[in-house]
Structure formats: structure tokens, C-alpha cells
Amino acid sequence: MVCVEELEKKVSNQTQEVERLRSQLGATDLEKQLELLLVENQRLKKELKSCKSTDAAAESCSHCSHSQVCCVTHMVEEEEPADAGRAVAELQKKNEDLLEQLHTQKQLQKDLQTQLHESQRICAQLRTQILVYEGEMARAQGQLEAEMQNLEEEKNRVIEEAFIRAESEMKAVHENLAGVRLNLLSLQPALRTLTLDYNLLKRQVQDFPFMLDQAITQAKQEICQVISEVSTTNQELLRKYKREMNLRKKCHNELVRLRGNIRVFCRVRPISQEEQDSVDARTMLSFDSDDDAVLYLSNKGRVMKFELDKVFPPPASQEEVFQEVQSLVTSCIDGFNVCIFAYGQTGSGKTYTMEGIEDNPGINQRALRLLFSEVLEKAPDWDYTITVSMVEIYNESLRNLLGDSLSDRLDIKMNPDGSGQLYVPGLTEFTVLSPEDINRVFELGHMNRATACTNLNEHSSRSHALLIITVSGYNTVTGSRTQGKLNLVDLAGSERIAKSGAEGNRLREAQCINKSLSALGDVINALRGKHSHVPFRNSRLTYLLQDSLSGDSKTLMMVQVRERLLGG
Numbered sequence: 012m013v014c015v016e017e018l019e020k021k022v023s024n025q026t027q028e029v030e031r032l033r034s035q036l037g038a039t040d041l042e043k044q045l046e047l048l049l050v051e052n053q054r055l056k057k058e059l060k061s062c063k064s065t066d067a068a069a070e071s072c073s074h075c076s077h078s079q080v081c082c083v084t085h086m087v088e089e090e091e092p093a094d095a096g097r098a099v100a101e102l103q104k105k106n107e108d109l110l111e112q113l114h115t116q117k118q119l120q121k122d123l124q125t126q127l128h129e130s131q132r133i134c135a136q137l138r139t140q141i142l143v144y145e146g147e148m149a150r151a152q153g154q155l156e157a158e159m160q161n162l163e164e165e166k167n168r169v170i171e172e173a174f175i176r177a178e179s180e181m182k183a184v185h186e187n188l189a190g191v192r193l194n195l196l197s198l199q200p201a202l203r204t205l206t207l208d209y210n211l212l213k214r215q216v217q218d219f220p221f222m223l224d225q226a227i228t229q230a231k232q233e234i235c236q237v238i239s240e241v242s243t244t245n246q247e248l249l250r251k252y253k254r255e256m257n258l259r260k261k262c263h264n265e266l267v268r269l270r271g272n273i274r275v276f277c278r279v280r281p282i283s284q285e286e287q288d289s290v291d292a293r294t295m296l297s298f299d300s301d302d303d304a305v306l307y308l309s310n311k312g313r314v315m316k317f318e319l320d321k322v323f324p325p326p327a328s329q330e331e332v333f334q335e336v337q338s339l340v341t342s343c344i345d346g347f348n349v350c351i352f353a354y355g356q357t358g359s360g361k362t363y364t365m366e367g368i369e370d371n372p373g374i375n376q377r378a379l380r381l382l383f384s385e386v387l388e389k390a391p392d393w394d395y396t397i398t399v400s401m402v403e404i405y406n407e408s409l410r411n412l413l414g415d416s417l418s419d420r421l422d423i424k425m426n427p428d429g430s431g432q433l434y435v436p437g438l439t440e441f442t443v444l445s446p447e448d449i450n451r452v453f454e455l456g457h458m459n460r461a462t463a464c465t466n467l468n469e470h471s472s473r474s475h476a477l478l479i480i481t482v483s484g485y486n487t488v489t490g491s492r493t494q495g496k497l498n499l500v501d502l503a504g505s506e507r508i509a510k511s512g513a514e515g516n517r518l519r520e521a522q523c524i525n526k527s528l529s530a531l532g533d534v535i536n537a538l539r540g541k542h543s544h545v546p547f548r549n550s551r552l553t554y555l556l557q558d559s560l561s562g563d564s565k566t567l568m569m570v571q572v573r574e575r576l577l578g579g
């Protein structure tokens with residue numbers, strides 16, 4: 012019993028110790044250990060309790076067994092001797108069991124005491140640990156306090172510095188403020204002016220839409236007025252322009268009249284390399300550098316002077332030649348008839364001047380292109396139609412170079428409309444609308460001419476080729492009409508073949524050429540001399556060109572010569 016009381020006391024002490032430790036230590040791991048100790052403590056309490064109850068039972072059992080033994084003895088005295096002996100044995104057995112139980116309980120109590128010692132040892136260890144922890148905590152707290160002290164000092168220092176800095180900044184701000192105040196004072200008048208300006212501008216902005224409306228209305232009125240003035244001026248200018256155009260036409264005609272309706276130009280063909288080497292070259296032409304209308308011919312020591320309207324020396328280009336004839340070309344737009352002849356011996360450059368070569372066209376193509384551009388410029392007031400015919404006169408018969416059959420001979424007849432004009436029934440006329448059309452017409456003409464003869468070069472030397480361009484105009488404003496004709500003629504070679512003793516066809520060709528060329532000469536002479544009778548009917552050529560040679564028609568004879576006249 013003393014042992015149990017001691018255990019109880021120890022347990023109670025241990026509990027108190029545990030509580031004290033718990034209150035001292037808040038650490039989690041210690042708490043866990045204490046938790047375990049508590050559990051152990053509980054378990055020990057329970058075992059102690061059960062130990063107590065076992066002890067009590069054993070004690071009561073020892074009393075009970077004694078009374079039972081007495082009772083059994085009593086019963087044995089009273090009962091039969093055999094039964095009594097059995098009962099005693101049973102009771103002795105029970106008594107032995109109980110004694111064994113008691114022994115077991117004592118052993119258990121001993122174990123518990125061992126455990127209790129172990130717990131006490133652990134408690135002592137824990138206490139030591141707690142002391143160590145407390146020492147560490149005290150050290151840590153010392154460090155913490157020292158750190159706190161440092162921090163406090165640092166804080167005070169920083170505050171001190173910040174305060175000093177703030178003071179100096181404050182001082183600077185005060186100074187700035189004073190400056191700003193001064194500035195503000197000086198700016199006040201400017202601010203007042205600005206405010207006034209601002210108010211003024213504000214009023215103007217408010218008034219702006221109204222002013223804008225007014226300005227737009229005024230501008231509209233002014234524009235309308237200007238437009239009407241411009242329109243009136245335009246009308247006036249148009250009227251003046253028309254008057255000027257008429258004047259220009261009159262001046263142009265007057266100029267042409269003064270120059271004479273018949274002009275003679277001379278173009279000298281440069282000599283080729285072969286001709287240069289020719290030993291027969293014997294005649295020389297020379298020019299007057301001050302007068303482009305004079306040509307000198309030196310032959311056998313004699314120098315002859317020829318005066319013409321214009322002389323083109325060998326270097327003269329196709330363009331230069333055309334510039335001199337283009338006023339004649341354009342006059343057919345105004346309704347004049349024009350004839351341009353290329354006259355000269357075979358090889359003197361007639362075809363070169365009229366047709367030109369592929370990359371350097373002559374008068375024919377340039378004239379058509381110029382007419383196109385001129386009539387385009389006059390649109391839309393004028394509506395023009397340009398038609399083209401190509402004719403060849405060979406042995407005094409007319410061939411339609413743009414027709415289907417070259418063997419058909421054309422005739423020249425009086426127009427049945429009673430106008431007294433001549434016309435050629437069956438002559439093909441192509442309306443050309445573009446420069447491409449011109450090329451097509453020329454190609455067709457050349458092709459027809461080439462297929463009709465065995466040697467085109469020879470044939471072209473012995474026939475006249477005519478390109479007849481008719482320009483018909485209609486004025487869409489006035490309703491007036493004009494018609495002009497431009498005849499571009501590449502004449503047959505002018506050499507006197509008849510004198511060289513040609514016979515047969517060549518003789519007939521030569522006679523025809525001579526006849527038509529002298530007829531042309533006669534007509535030009537008669538026209539120049541203003542004769543009352545002009546012999547147009549003496550050749551097909553002059554008869555065909557009658558309209559274009561008479562009246563106020565203009566004629567240009569381009570005399571082609573070679574720079575050196577070859578012998579023979």
C-alpha cells in the first residue's frame with residue numbers, strides 16, 4: 012500500500028512538473044514529447060488504478076478464502092468426509108490461482124515502477140534540455156536586444172540625416188518660391204495681356220462660323236462674277252480668235268500670192284561613193300552662202316547663175332525640205348488646191364524627196380501626218396475627212412494604183428453635176444483615219460505598181476506617180492464647208508531619151524514623157540505669164556491636174572539635180 016501511495020505521489024509530482032514545463036516551453040517538439048509523456052502518464056494512472064483494484068480484490072480474496080476455508084472446514088465437519096476432501100482440494104486450487112494472480116500483479120507493479128523511473132529520467136533529460144534552450148533563448152534575446160539597439164541608432168541617424176536634407180531642400184524651395192513669386196509678379200502684366208488676347212480669340216472663334224459663312228457666300232458671289240466675266244472674256248476671245256484666224260488665212264494667202272502661186276525649189280542630191288570615183292564626173296554645182304536661192308553651175312570653165320525660190324544643198328535633210336513645203340500642205344485644209352512636183356533626171360532623187368526611204372520618209376508621208384495633226388487640232392469646231400487616191404500615168408494612160416485591176420484604163424471626164432469640175436470615174440478613194448491607214452495605202456499602191464511591171468525602178472523612171480489627197484472640212488459651228496486637194500507628183504525621168512536613138516516601146520515612152528513634161532512646162536509658163544489660154548488638155552497629167560493648177564491654186568516645182576553631172 013505504501014508503494015501505491017508513493018506511485019500516486021510521484022505521478023502527481025510528474026503531472027505538476029509536466030504542467031510547469033508546458034507553461035515554460037512553447038516549443039512544438041517539446042510539446043509533442045510532453046504530449047507523449049501525458050499519454051504515458053494516463054496509461055500509468057490507469058494501470059495503477061487497475062493495480063489498486065487487483066490488490067483490493069486479492070486482499071478481500073485472502074479474507075474470503077480464509078472464511079471459505081473455515082466455512083469449508085465447517086462444512087467438512089458437517090458433510091460427508093469424501094465430499095469434504097474434494098471441496099478442500101478445489102478451494103486449495105482456487106487459493107493457488109489467486110496467489111499466482113497476486114504474484115503477477117506484483118510483477119506488473121514492479122514493471123510499472125521501472126517505467127516510472129524511465130519517465131523520471133526522461134523528465135530530467137528534458138529539464139536539462141529546457142535549461143539549454145533557456146540559455147540559448149537568453150543569448151538570442153541578448154543578440155536581439157543588441158540588434159534592436161543598433162537599429163534604433165541607425166534609425167535615429169537616418170532620421171537625423173533626412174531631417175538635415177529636408178531642411179536644406181526646404182530652404183532651396185523657399186528660395187525658389189521667392190524667385191517664382193517675383194516671376195509671377197513680373198508675369199502678371201503679360202498674363203493680363205494673354206487673358207485679353209485669349210478672350211479676343213475666344214470671341215473670334217465664336218464668331219468664326221458666321222464669318223466663314225459670310226466669307227463663303229462672298230467668295231461664291233465673287234467666283235460667280237469671275238466665271239461670268241471669264242465667260243464673257245472667253246466669248247470675246249473666241250470672237251477675236253475667229254477674226255484672227257480669218258486674218259491669218261488672208262495674210263497667208265497674201266503671202267503666198269506675193270511669193271507667187273508657182274514656186275520653184277531646187278534640191279541637190281549628194282553624190283554617192285561610186286559617183287565620186289567616176290572619172291566622168293565633170294560638172295560642178297556651187298552655192299551662195301549668203302543667199303539660199305542661188306545656184307551656180309560651172310561647166311567647161313563657164314559659171315552660170317540660177318535664181319530660184321529656194322535651193323537645198325546636198326546636206327539638207329528630209330525634215331528641212333518638208334519645213335519649207337509644209338505651209339503649202341496645210342493650205343489645202345483651208346480649201347486650196349496644191350500641186351507639188353518632183354522634176355529631174357533619172358536618179359536625181361525625185362522618189363527620195365517625195366516618198367523617202369523607210370526610216371526617213373519624204374514629203375508624201377510627212378504631209379499626210381501633218382494633215383492629221385492639224386485637223387485634230389481644229390476639232391471639234393471642224394470635222395474633216397481625208398481621202399487618198401494613187402494614180403500612175405504611163406504612156407499617157409491613167410492607172411488606178413489602189414484599184415483591183417491595174418489593166419483598167421481610167422478616163423478624165425467633166426462632172427455631170429454642171430459644176431464644170433473634172434472627175435475620174437472609177438478612181439479608188441480611200442478614207443484614211445490614222446497614220447497606220449496611210450502606211451496600208453502606200454503599201455497597196457507600191458504592190459500594185461510593182462506587179463504591173465518587170466523592173467519597178469525602170470518603170471518608175473518612165474511613169475508619173477501621183478498621190479492625190481482630198482481634205483473635206485465641215486464647220487460644226489457655222490455649217491460652212493471646204494475642200495482642198497493636195498497633189499504630190501513624182502514625175503518620170505526628164506532625160507532626152509529620144510535624142511539617144513531609142514526605138515520601139517522606149518521611143519514611145521520617151522515621146523510620151525517628153526510630151527507630158529513639155530505640156531506641164533507650157534501650162535506653168537502660161538499660168539506664170541497669166542495667159543488667157545492655158546493648154547491643160549495637151550497631156551493627161553495637166554488635164555488631170557487642171558483644177559489644182561488653175562485659179563488660186565498653189566504649185567511647187569522641186570527640181571532635183573545631182574551634185575555632179577555625169578558624162579554621157
Ligand SMILES: Nc1ncnc2c1ncn2[C@@H]1O[C@H](COP(=O)(O)OP(=O)(O)OP(=O)(O)O)[C@@H](O)[C@H]1O
Pocket residue numbers: 279280281325355356357358359360361362363364468471472503504571
Ligand atoms: N538627198 C539625198 N540624200 C541621200 N541619198 C539620196 C538623196 N536623193 C537621192 N538619193 C539616193 O539616190 C538614189 C536615186 O534616187 P531616186 O531613186 O530618188 O532618184 P529618182 O530621181 O527618183 O530616180 P527615177 O527617176 O529612176 O525614179 C537612191 O538610192 C536614193 O536613195
